[in-house]
Amino acid sequence: MPYTNHSGDDVKEMLSYLGKSEIKDLFSSIPDKLKLKKKLAIRGPFSEKELISAVEDIASGIITFKEIFCGAGAYNHFIPASVDEITSRQEYYTAYTPYQPEVSQGSLQTMFEYQTMMAELTGLPVSNASMYDGxxxxxxxxxxxxxxxxxxxxxxxxxIHPDYLITINTYLKNTGITVQTIPLKNGITDIDALAGVDVSGVSSVIIQNPNFSGFIEDISAIKERTKDAALIYVTNEALSLAVLKTPADYGAAICCGDAQAFGQPLALGGPYLGFITCSKEFLHLLPGRIIGATVDRQGRQAFVMTLAAREQHIRRERATSNICSNHALCAVRAAVYLSLMGTKGLQSAAYLSVKNAHKLYDALLPLKNVEILHTGAAFFNEFPAKLKVDKKAFAGSLLKRNILGPLDISGHYLFAATEMNSDHGIELLIDAVKEAAE
Amino acid sequence: MAEYLYTKDHEWVLQEGNRVRVGISDFAQSELGDIAYVELPETGTKVKQNDAVCSIDSLKSSSEIFAPVSGTIAETNEKLKNEENCEIINKDPLGEGWIFIIEMEDPSELESLMNEKEYKKMTEEE
Structure with missing residues (x-):
């Protein structure tokens, strides 16, 4: 899309039409104390040649780790090269859901397939065409x-992932909905603590599985104790859906989370891929775009955005949500990734992730300066451990071996592994942990 | 036999004793197009005349249905809970396609509504 800048005359003409003398007059409604008074610390202006050189300087300082043992919602999974090749096609390369079915059948069908695959993975019949993030x-x-x-x-x-909890609290802050947190015991949601909670009048129970520490929750027990409240199954490691019991099997009304694992690269925090699937009763309450399959006048299969009357551009203030955009390109990547991996490929990636995490666990367990937390609790591809290491020395030992180490969470570390880790990588990490022993 | 009364918001009203049956007019259904979903109100809900009671979605629009009179929602058309049945509003808006029944608080409010002739005149002017 061409970007046409306003000329000085354009700006003058528009300002005079509005009866304003300067551009800053357009912002007069913003309180003065909130305005930035100094110039932004941006270097330049640069010529094209200078700019390339400046960007190359920045790029030369970026480290690409050989082995990654950090997860916490962002996982280093394998992405077939064809995902980039296919999704970088011009027809796909937009962040937006195409409104015009007559010129967008390919994109719409791909998003329809994305919805179908997310519905299959979660066991729930309805999916939207993606959200911002988990x-x-x-x-x-x-x-x-x-x-x-x-x-x-x-x-x-x-x-639940601490960032998710903050976001839930922010969204619900002014709605009159109260949020109560259920404590953990031995790494998972404390069923006994839940037994002490009055569950009448509870709208929903939100459980992450595997939870933030990687442990598998006893969701059946939670569902049993929370009766008719809607069970919301959250996951920030969508690959687990390929091998664990489906959210629908547990009686979940809604499943949501992050599908970064499905073909989204780890790139400075995003963009990631939020998803929501739900049971049929929730269809009209679902936010965001939904792509539907239909037939055209000649009886040929066709794809369109459907049930749009839920959405902000039609229902205005009564809309189901103020989400009015999504991560369509990320959803396309997920659809391409899932179709290339297939059921077997996805399951292999999941099993290898679990296997590598357990190999790492077994290798850490005998170390004198390691205390693995909640031993015996079942985990997916992530687990917490306390390390007796000199933090600075540990960081140096990891960097020297070209490893992105476990996430440092106050008091302990969260170790993650995926199918991308090798036995040699695990050995190197173990060496680094030993070397940095206090 | 009671006659159909209309509101300026295109609801029809049919008096049945102290209750009124409510739906949307033939004009309204033809303007909206294929009805895809009706968000039915809860029975027992108290409503004031002209309050928004529930909403009705066609494929490309969403409209609110307003209470023609004050009272309590006594019944809703259960058939409309199944989306596949919503087309009865298009096929038979004044009969099978009724939406809810209100137990009236003040039957004199009916006097503020239009008769069929007045309503027809209004829609022709629109």
């Missing part, structure tokens, strides 16, 4: 349940 998807899910049963209490497991 955290906002979880908050939207809580709002869906509220619209469905009009109850204003939400229970959230303490095992």
């Amino acid at each position: 955290a906002s998807a979880a908050a939207e899910a809580a709002l869906m349940a509220f619209r469905y049963n009009k109850r204003n209490r939400v229970l959230v497991s303490g095992g």
Whole structure:
């Protein structure tokens, strides 16, 4: 799309039409104390040649790690080269959902396939065409349940990703919905603590599985104790859906989270891929775009955005959500990734991730300066451990071996592994842990 | 036999004793197009005349349905809970396609509504 700048005359003409003398007059409604008074610290202006050189300088300082043992919602999974090749086609390369079915059948069909595959993976029949990220998807899910049963209490497991909890609290802050956190015991949601909670009037129960520490939750027990509250199954490691019992098997009303694992590269924090799937009763409460299959006048299969009357551009202030855009390109990447991997490929990647994480666990367990937390609890591809290491020395030992180490969470470290890790990589990490022993 | 009364918001009203049956007019259904979903109100809900009671979605629009009179929602058309049945509003808006029934608080409010002739005149002017 060409970008045409306004000429000085254009700006003058528009300002005179508005009866303003300067551009800054357009911002007069913003309180003065909130305005930035100094210039932004941006270097330049540069010539093209200077700019390339400046960017190359920045790029030369970026480290690409050979082995990554850090997860916490961002996982280093294999991405077939063909994902980039296919999704960089011009027809796909947009962040937006195409409104014009007559010129967008390919993109629309791809998004329809994405929805179908997400529905199959979660066992729930309805999927939208993506959300921004797992955290906002979880908050939207809580709002869906509220619209469905009009109850204003939400229970959230303490095992949820801390960023998700912050986002849920932010979304619900001014809605009159209260959020209560259920504590953890031995790494997973404490069923006994839940037994002490009055569950009548609870709108939804939000459980992350595997939870933030990587442990597998006892969701059946949670469902049993929370009766008719809507069960919201959250995952930030979507690859687990390929091998664990489906959210639908547990009686989940809504499944949501982050599908970064499906073909989204780890790139400075994003963009990631939020998703929501739900049971049929929640269809009209679902935020965001939905692509539907239909037939055209000649009876040929065709794809269109459907049930748009839920959305902001039609329903205005009564819309199911103010989400009015999504991560269409990321959803296309996920659809391409999933179709290339297939059921077997996806399951292999998941099993290898689990296997490598357990290999790492077994290798860390005998070390004198390692205390693995909640030993015996079942985990997917992530687990927490306390390390007796000199932090600075540990960072140096990791860097020297070209390893991105476990995430440092106050008091302990969160170790993750995927199919991308090698036995040699695990050995190197073990060496680094030993070397940095206090 | 009671006659159909109309609101300026295109609802029709049919008095049945102290209750009124409510739906949308033939004009409204033809303007909206294929009805895809009706968000039915909860029975027992108290409504004031002209309050938004529920919404009705066609494929490309969403409209609110307003209470023609004050009272309590006594019944809703259960058939409309199944989306596949929503087309009865297009096929038979004044009969099978009724939406809810209100137990009236003040039957004199009916006097503020239009008769069929007045309503027809209004839609022709629109």
